[in-house]
Amino acid sequence: xxxxxxxxxxxxxxxxxxxxxxxxxxxxxxxxxxxxxxxxxxxxxxxxxxxxxxxxxxxxxxxxxxxxxxxxxxxxxxxxxxxxxxxxxxxxxxxxxxxxxxxxxxxxxxxxxxxxxxxxxxxxxx
Numbered sequence: 001x002x003x004x005x006x007x008x009x010x011x012x013x014x015x016x017x018x019x020x021x022x023x024x025x026x027x028x029x030x031x032x033x034x035x036x037x038x039x040x041x042x043x044x045x046x047x048x049x050x051x052x053x054x055x056x057x058x059x060x061x062x063x064x065x066x067x068x069x070x071x072x073x074x075x076x077x078x079x080x081x082x083x084x085x086x087x088x089x090x091x092x093x094x095x096x097x098x099x100x101x102x103x104x105x106x107x108x109x110x111x112x113x114x115x116x117x118x119x120x121x122x123x124x125x126x
């Protein structure tokens with residue numbers, strides 16, 4: 001049987017990698033456009049701090065982290081699905097157009113991580 005701590009390790013590493021991507025974006029000053037909206041670089045500093053703290057919290061392996069991260073992954077999956085099926089919004093990162101297929105990949109990965117998190121949380125519940 002798979003160790004229940006694998007989820008916290010994998011999801012924490014993923015959160016830390018996403019935080020580092022936001023740090024690189026902030027340091028490099030990359031422009032991000034979501035449809036007609038330009039995302040300010042300052043938001044990446046805030047998101048970097050929040051997601052880095054979430055990843056660090058996960059490394060500690062608390063049960064509360066498992067539930068919250070599973071909910072966050074479910075919300076991310078819904079955002080990806082919404083982008084693909086409803087809005088078909090174009091995302092541009094420093095003149096690179098992110099294809100809609102990337103949102104399908106994001107949806108599948110986020111859904112899998114969310115399901116894994118909820119199953120892990122349920123297994124840890126006494």
